[in-house]
Amino acid sequence: MTADINETKLIEQAKSDPEAFGRLYQLYLEKVYTYIFYRTGNHHDAEDLTAKVFHRVLDHIARYNNRGIPFSVWLFRIAHNLVVNWYRDHHRKRLVNIEKLNLATDQHHNPPQIAEQTNEQELLLAAIRQLPLERQDLLALKFVEKMSNAEIGQIMGRSESSIKSLYHRTLVSLKEILAEHENVVKN
Amino acid sequence: MAKNYIEDVLSLQADQLIAEQETQNHLTGNETLADETRDRQLSLSHSPDGSHNEELVSLFNLAKKIRFTLSPVSPMGNFQAKLKQDLLTKARLRHAEQEQVASHDLLIFTALLGFLVSLAGLFVAKKRWREQVTFALF
Numbered sequence: 001m002t003a004d005i006n007e008t009k010l011i012e013q014a015k016s017d018p019e020a021f022g023r024l025y026q027l028y029l030e031k032v033y034t035y036i037f038y039r040t041g042n043h044h045d046a047e048d049l050t051a052k053v054f055h056r057v058l059d060h061i062a063r064y065n066n067r068g069i070p071f072s073v074w075l076f077r078i079a080h081n082l083v084v085n086w087y088r089d090h091h092r093k094r095l096v097n098i099e100k101l102n103l104a105t106d107q108h109h110n111p112p113q114i115a116e117q118t119n120e121q122e123l124l125l126a127a128i129r130q131l132p133l134e135r136q137d138l139l140a141l142k143f144v145e146k147m148s149n150a151e152i153g154q155i156m157g158r159s160e161s162s163i164k165s166l167y168h169r170t171l172v173s174l175k176e177i178l179a180e181h182e183n184v185v186k187n
Numbered sequence: 188m189a190k191n192y193i194e195d196v197l198s199l200q201a202d203q204l205i206a207e208q209e210t211q212n213h214l215t216g217n218e219t220l221a222d223e224t225r226d227r228q229l230s231l232s233h234s235p236d237g238s239h240n241e242e243l244v245s246l247f248n249l250a251k252k253i254r255f256t257l258s259p260v261s262p263m264g265n266f267q268a269k270l271k272q273d274l275l276t277k278a279r280l281r282h283a284e285q286e287q288v289a290s291h292d293l294l295i296f297t298a299l300l301g302f303l304v305s306l307a308g309l310f311v312a313k314k315r316w317r318e319q320v321t322f323a324l325f
Contacts, residue, residue, distance in 0.1 A: 016285075018278035025270075025274055029262065029267060030259055030262070047266050051270050054274055055277070058277060058281075120252070121252075128256075142205075143201075143254045143257045165194055167198060168246075174253075
C-alpha cells in the first residue's frame with residue numbers, strides 16, 4: 001500500500017521533475033527490458049525497443065491519469081504496441097536465437113545436471129517462440145511481469161475470462177509442440 | 188473435467204507460482220512454503236468428483252518449468268546509463284522549454300492586463316470629461 005502511494009507520488013513528480021523521471025526509469029527498466037527481450041529474442045532489438053518505450057513514456061507521461069488503469073498497465077501497453085508494430089514492420093519470422101538467451105542457471109554447480117536442465121530450458125524457450133505472438137505475450141506478462149489476468153486483459157484488450165481460456169489453450173499447445181519435438185528426436 | 192474448472196485451476200496455480208516466487212525472493216530456503224504449495228497443487232489436481240487428472244498435473248508441471256525458464260534479464264550497464272542520460276537530457280530540455288513558455292505566457296498576460304487597465308482608464312476619463320461638459324452646458 002505504502003509502495004503504491006510512493007509510486008503514485010513518484011509518477012506525479014515525474015511529470016515535471018526530470019530527476020523523478022530518472023527514478024521511475026530505474027524502477028521499470030529491467031521489467032520492460034525482460035518483457036521485450038523474451039518477445040524479440042535478441043539484445044539488440046530489446047535495447048532499441050526499450051529505448052523507444054521510455055522515450056514514448058517521457059513524451060506522454062504528462063497526460064497519464066490513473067483512472068482505473070495502473071501505471072504498469074499503461075507502460076506495458078506502450079511496450080506491447082511497440083512490439084506488435086516491430087513484428088508488423090519487419091515481417092519478423094519467429095527465429096529462435098537460443099545461444100543469446102540468458103538462462104537462469106548457475107553453470108558452476110553440478111555441471112551434468114545443469115547441462116540437462118539448460119537443454120530442457122532451451123527446448124522450452126524454442127517451443128514458446130513457436131507459439132502465436134499473442135500467446136507468447138501472455139506468458140511473458142504472466143510469468144515475467146507477474147501480472148494478474150485482469151491486468152493482462154487490460155493490456156491485450158481482452159476480458160479476464162478470455163485470458164484464462166487463452167492461458168489454458170497456450171499450455172496445451174506448448175505441450176503439443178514439446179511432444180512433437182520429442183517424437184522427432186525418438187524417430 | 189469441465190473446461191471452466193480446468194481454466195480456473197490453471198490460473199490459480201499460475202498465481203500461486205508467482206506468489207511463491209515472490210516470497211522466495213524475500214525468504215530463501217523456506218521449505219514449509221514449498222510443501223504448502225505442493226499440497227495445494229495436489230489438491231487442485233483432483234476434480235470436484237474426486238478423480239485425479241493426469242492432464243492437469245502435466246500442465247501444472249509445464250507451468251512450473253515456464254516460470255523457471257522465463258527469468259528476469261538485465262540490460263547491459265552501458266545501455267542503461269546511456270539511455271538514462273538521453274532521457275534526463277530530453278526531460279531537462281523539455282522542462283526548461285516549459286518554464287520559458289510559462290514565463291512568456293506570463294509576460295503576454297501582464298501586457299494584456301496593462302493594456303486593458305489603460306483602456307479602462309481612458310474610458311473612465313472620457314466619461315468624466317463628458318459629464319463635466321454636460322455640467323458646464325447647463
